[in-house]
Amino acid sequence: MTEFSATVFQNEFLPVGATDAHAIVGVTCSGAGRAGHSGAGDAAEVVVVDISGSMQVPGRMRAAQDAAVAALEQILDGTWFAVVAGNHQAYLAYPVRPLESWMSRMSPTTRAEAVAAVRRLEPAGGTAMGTWLELTGRVFATVPSAAQRHAILLTDGRNEHETRSELDARLATVTGAFQCDCRGIGADWEVGEVRRIAQALLGTVDLIPTPAEMPAEFERLMRAAMARGVAAAELRVWTPQGAQVLFVRQVAPEVEDLTARRTDVNPLTGGYPTGSWGDETREYHVAVRLAAAREVGSEQLAARVQLAVGGEVRAQGLVKAMWTDDDALSARISPEVAHYTGQTELAAAIQDGLAAKAAGDEGTATAKLGRAVQLAAATGNDEATARLRKVVDIDEAATGKVRLKQAVERLDEMALDTASTKTSRVRR
Template sequence: MADFEKSHTPRFTVDVYQNEYLPRGAREVHAIVTVTATGSGGRPVPADGSPRAAVVLMVDCSGSMNRPPDKLRHARLATEAAIGALRDGVAFAVVAGTHRAAEVFPGGGRLAVADDATRAAARAAVRGLTASGGTAIGAWLRLAGRLFDASPAAIRHGVLLTDGRDEHETPELLREALDACAGRFTCDARGVGTDWDVTEVAGIASALLGTADIVAEPEALAADFTAMMATTMGKEIGDVGLRLWTPRGASVRYVKQVAPTVQDLTGRRSESPPHSGDYPTGSWGDETRDYHVCVLVPDAGVGRELLAARVALVVREPGDPAGPPAATLGHGLIRAVWTDDLAAATAVNPAVAHYTGQAELARAIREGLDLRRRGDTAGATARLGRAVRLAHASGNEATAKLLAKVVDVEDAATGTVRLKARVSEADEMTLETRSTKTVRVKKTSEDE
């Protein structure tokens, strides 16, 4: 374990949990990397008065927001609540999204700085939102990106609300927008009601390192937006990367965030020579996240030890994502030791086993719901039964409760279930949207 502390910077610790022993001929090394940040909050406003954080609220104002009529009213109230939760000094803007993107406040391609006057003016502007037109989410994101580019803030966070599918642009245009915005800001995405596409909304959040969730009832939007803003206001450092160095002949097979949600970062690697690559983790406040790292190493032979990977947390200067890291926030080591001791070599580290199961749980839910939609009762029952068993074994009570709304559980320990004859669309979408939420592994006394 190692840590780093700098004036006005959260303190990071990095812990590595693994079974470093490998049997003869083995090449695959697994480790759980736990990163914890503490000491956020109370940082002074920069001397030049520039904001540390910027927020853009993107509100769906398409015609479907009038069905039912109170949907847009609750969206307006939620946006007002989010504006009210902004700290003094935070830069912000509001965007109305239809088949185009329009600046609602402050306008002029810029962001306002939050204080009593600008918050009041923004709330007044939001009260004038009306619903018409279609949905082109990529255009909303591109406008948010341009607004963020006008701010020097290191922490840049978007909130996107939609009630429908991205029907007025091609999937390719949305993907291009996400690719263009990735690394420039993070974004939480919310679907209100049940007429939106889970894969689409979850994909937006995943690409932009944010959270995705369903708000089935519009009246719950204000509480959800307020909670999101509380989390965002707690962020104190942005653009943190997980850097992996591997020795010559070794390579990274995958890097996945496994808590608090499952998020595959493998394809987001940016090279940092020599022998290193960076994986984006976004902004941090006081929180803990776990990452599953798998490295392929050359077989060094029985009795030999190898440093399989060096893990480091790095942060870059604001506005210079391609530049050198400004600081190393923490580091840890992943080891490989070859042995003929079968008991030592075949023991699975509890943390690795737990998170492997959590990733399988998310997969089983997605596959089971897909089979259910296709009418494959036997296949859906088997996969959702497997999900129930995994949720029970890992103590993931929140997911177990969501599964119980889709299947009748006869025996959770064995995964014996029956598909419910009738399932509400909201319950099915909630299970699918939240399938990637995990529970952290319970550390044993040996891990402390």
Template sequence: MPPANGLPLRLSVHHTEYVPADGAVVDVVATVQGVEPENGNVRHDGLAEVILLDSSGSMGAPQAKMRAARQATAAAIDALPDGVAFAVVAGTANATMVYPGDRRLAVADESTRAAARNALRHVAPHGGTAIGTWLLLARRLLATRPDAIGHVILLTDGRNESQRPADLRAAVDGCVGRFTVDCRAIGSADGVHDWDAAELLGIAEALGANPVVPVEDLAGLADEFRAVLTRAMSRRVAGVRLRVRTTGLTRVRFVKQVHPAIADLTGRGEPAGELTTDYPVGAWSPHDQRDYHVALEVDAMAPGARRRVGWVSVHADADGEPVEAPITVEWTEDALRYSEINESVAHYTRQQDYAAAVQRGLTAARAGRAGEAEEHLGRAVALAHAAGRDDDVVLLARVVDVLDAAGGRVRLKPDVDARLTQSSLVVSHHTSRWGPQEPPAQRSAPAGPPAPWRHCDETQTGAYCEGCGAHHLAADRPGAGRP
């Protein structure tokens, strides 16, 4: 993959090669990796950071939360390299500038970092919580540096109680494509969380699809902020897009990010030409790797037909054509062939199943449907146990008694406090990366271009028919023409 704004991006695609002759869904896992460019210098004046610090009244109960939040914000400020544009905002029912005093971005250097740390001393908890107003102020501030890669750290301990849900959704939608967000959610050591998992997951999914991280150990909050800030400061390119191009044989069923967190990107697709859709995937650094699950519905074809049914590419706002990875399948009546599941697809499907089971189980528990809750949460426990996700089993044990982890036998605890379920909901969207082994190599086209050939009533000059995607070597097979 050629450099995009100074950052090369590498793309690999994994999928099952054979599909049933009567049609199927082809599951594709696309892995996008940043690559350290030869020139490793980072222009920090091309970065902008806003820290949204919840200072509502609940942050003072106990006061240790506010102290830890101020210390973590100070640690993030200290980690800002010289030249980065930044601001700190206190969030209540309104959004108020902490530093600088007026609604603008400061430029990080020794003196502005010291002034920002000093300004934090005057932040005291009071008032309500209206997260949408915080995000809109961040958008206004970052709009003053339109050429910079914008990033926001959002810290909260509560739900959006001072604003209508529709206003929060509108604010989030208004920030899409402007910046990415990392959400950190404070709870207590015993697992009680007053924030709303659905709210924070909605913000995270729309604004960069980064994991929402619950924080129960306040002593580790400063290190968490430093780590988030360090990753944000290594980003080299904004506006990266995953592009899916199909043929007349194929339709996109969904596009999801499946690592590092599950996020449905389907509804955020933007038309980019005939049978082509772009899915914004945020800003990238050389250290980033993200995996995407693309599901393609494929029409029926005669057994033995082999076609390219789509292409996946990744690119940014830069000159030059991106490198495409083709999706090629062969139709067959051999069940042993089409029943095989690619390892990477299976890995992420299991984790999506786990997230769905947690969501359904906790929804049923809140509705008082104990039997249904135990069925779904038992499945979640079994999946987590089989995957070695022992920490997830511990989180689920806050709401169920685990009788047999391997067998998925659980008993719902009586009078479950909904505040104990929030961390399980957001953590269920975190995923582990697919293992180190590479899948079998995809079957490739001949090295040289073929002589002109006829297909779909037109002269073809490439290896594949531009009309239907048929490979020139397979075009004469029975049933291999356009359906």
């Protein structure tokens, strides 16, 4: 049986006159089961493969085919699935001759047919990822029973055959229709562009440095998708009359700002989509500005944070505020709030620093990446520090004193960029 639990980490004591309450809310899911087996609806998967001309790089198309096959091998029997191939257009590579639905149920027969279809793919043409997403959305729409809709998208190049506004318009039509994990192969794709797609579709973005690594990554992604037995869940935040939600952010395992995704559950409660769940823990930073400060000794419920599945509340945590004139109490900073505030700033510093470096602004790049080194050291994010060392020479991590390296491999910059939103857990 699937169970959710919530834990709140905060310093509930506020100084006289203060109105802002911050908390980290950890939500844990256990017993999630398998995708499509919870009784809440079917699961559906689409594998989206780049077949543009740039995939003609020796070994790349074959590796992409191997990766798609590895993903197909992990899809559970009975799951709806399809394969989309994309260049400057999008094609339904499998099912080859769809009837009522543009998807097939996975079985030994359909798996073999899909593998054969993938092996027939040949690279040619340009790149227009918006068309791939648009077709993927139409494919999912042909199976109304699919409550859990997930795609894996692979690309190796820039989106050169549609404008940014065209991509954004097509992306807007599928936002909320399915989740999508995006992966880029090689050094010729734009991290920011693919990240925008992944964030809009509640997915992840990452770099696959070499073709040989593609099959294992696709196998891992699809195995994880099949282990998400909860099709969709919503984080709900209730606040008292007159209060303002400053932001709601997922801060672990990755940074994802959910604030703009709010929909009103009722006049005092906002709902924030979190997508499908497996057996895992995610942590959220919730910040609330109360209508007014209260007298010393007063206590107020600042927020009620809930995890709901199918409209049913499955877990709840309370964010409290208590006013005090004792500086020793109000000055304490919750270790969890401090840690994840630093991790969020770290992600922004890395992305801003790399953008400044690409624009030729070495002063800003040095300052931002120096700050990133400082934050990574302070929060114990050793992985980020190791990636930063490939881009800057670190003279003094504690103060953020760095020098830009003169010769940096583009793959190292891309690896730093794609990993910037991955956070380290707080050490409790």
